[in-house]
Amino acid sequence: MSSLFDFENKTGRYTVMGNPINHSKSPFIHTCFAKQTNQNIEYTATQVDPGGFEQAVGNFQASGGKGLNITVPFKQEAWGLVDERSPRADIAGAVNTILFKPDNTLLGDNTDGVGLVRDLINNHQCGIENKRLLVLGAGGAVRGVLLPLLEQNPALITIANRTIDKAHILAQLYKQHGNILGSHYTDLAGQKFDLIINGTSASLNDQLPPLPDNILMENAWCYDMMYAKDPTVFLRWGIKQKATNTIDGLGMLVEQAAESFYLWRGVRPDTQEVIKAVREQM
Ligand SMILES: NC(=O)c1ccc[n+]([C@@H]2O[C@H](COP(=O)([O-])OP(=O)(O)OC[C@H]3O[C@@H](n4cnc5c(N)ncnc54)[C@H](OP(=O)(O)O)[C@@H]3O)[C@@H](O)[C@H]2O)c1
Structure with missing residues (x-):
């Protein structure tokens, strides 16, 4: 999607809205992008109370803001609020980036999936085409990444989720875009996958989804x-199962931010040095 922003105007105010928001790395990432690309922007973090999202967006726009990122728990509400959506945001049912257009209407996008795909392919040279993918989880993050993953023409995407109905609903929703199935964790035994993507929130609690052994290809x-x-508990499981490569989502975080920055500013920042800088902060 090309930028709708006035490229000549190098100033602008942006924010990320969520709850909680105090640990967000987005202000640091976007400030790095701005310095690197010589854009005079201000990027803050805004804590929003439940029920206050629409008002907060309206206030930010009225005060001269140019756009915002949205994180947990407002991505779905943002989807309902915008006037227009990119196709990838539309099908995902979640918006993580809003651009205030010159006519004051709101354009919503979802950059999570393109962030994941760029991290896998550009930063790590992990092929997706013709590969068998297993995606764990069926929450907001997974909804955002399925279309960009299917656009890379994998042989198959299997979605495994604890609440099986959600996996089946997603498979049904995306089946017009490629070969995709919903599965119970228990039905994974005996199958083999080239790439497993953990999109559950289990790692946050140091838990591992109930994966059978021996489901990794060479x-x-x-x-x-x-x-x-x-390394998260899932990545430690991968190492034990003899995965050749184990990667965490920091690159995805920076790449999704870079795609938002491009939508707002029309400039693609160099993500490598920013990934390194965020990693060093951790
Ligand atoms: N790197 C990035 O840029 C980026 C971007 C977005 C999200 N994320 C990460 O993605 C993860 C998911 O976020 P989300 O917004 O999708 O969360 P969410 O909407 O709350 O969905 C959580 C998912 O995890 C599953 N789950 C939770 N605990 C589990 C457990 N112990 N075992 C198996 N499944 C479990 C849930 O299954 P049920 O449906 O059965 O409850 C659900 O499918 C988080 O870790 C988040 O930090 C990273």
């Missing part, structure tokens, strides 16, 4: 959307 990859200083 040269398989394990990717956890969560990022941490040390």
Whole structure:
């Protein structure tokens, strides 16, 4: 999607809205992007109370803000609030980026999936085409990444989720875009995958989804959307199962931010040095 922003105007105010928001790395990331690309922008974090999201967005726009990111728990509400959506945000049912257009209408996008795909392919040279993918979880993050993953033409995406109905609903929703199935964790035994992407929130509580052993192909990859200083419990499982590569979601975080920045500013920042800088802070 190309930027709708006035590129000549190098100033602008942006924010990320969520609850909680105090640990957000977005202000640091976007400030790095701005310095690097010589854009005079201000990017803050805004804590929003439940029920206060629409008002907070209206206030920010009225005060001259140019756009915002949205994080937990407001991504779905943002989807309902915007006037127009990108196709990837539309199908995801979640918006993580809003651009205030010159006519004051709101354009919503979801950059999580393109962030994941760029991290896998550009930063780690992990092929997706013709590969068998297992995606764990069926919450907001997974909804956001399925279309960009399917656009890379994997042989199959299997979605496994604790609440099986949610996996089936997602498979049904995305089946027009590729080969995709919902599955119980118990039905994974005996199958083999080239790439497993953990999109559950289990790692946040140091828990592991109930995965059977021996489901990795040779040269398989394990990717956890969560990022941490040390390998997550899922990545430690991957190492034990002899995955060739184990990666956390820090690169996805920076890449999704870069796509928002591009939508707002029309400039693509260099993500490598920012990934390194965020990693060093952890
Ligand atoms: N790196 C990035 O840029 C980025 C971006 C977005 C999200 N994330 C990460 O993605 C993860 C998911 O976020 P979300 O917004 O999708 O959360 P969410 O909407 O709350 O969904 C959570 C999912 O995790 C599953 N789950 C939770 N605990 C589990 C457990 N112990 N075992 C198995 N499944 C479990 C849930 O299953 P049920 O449906 O059965 O409850 C659900 O599918 C978080 O770790 C978040 O930090 C990273």
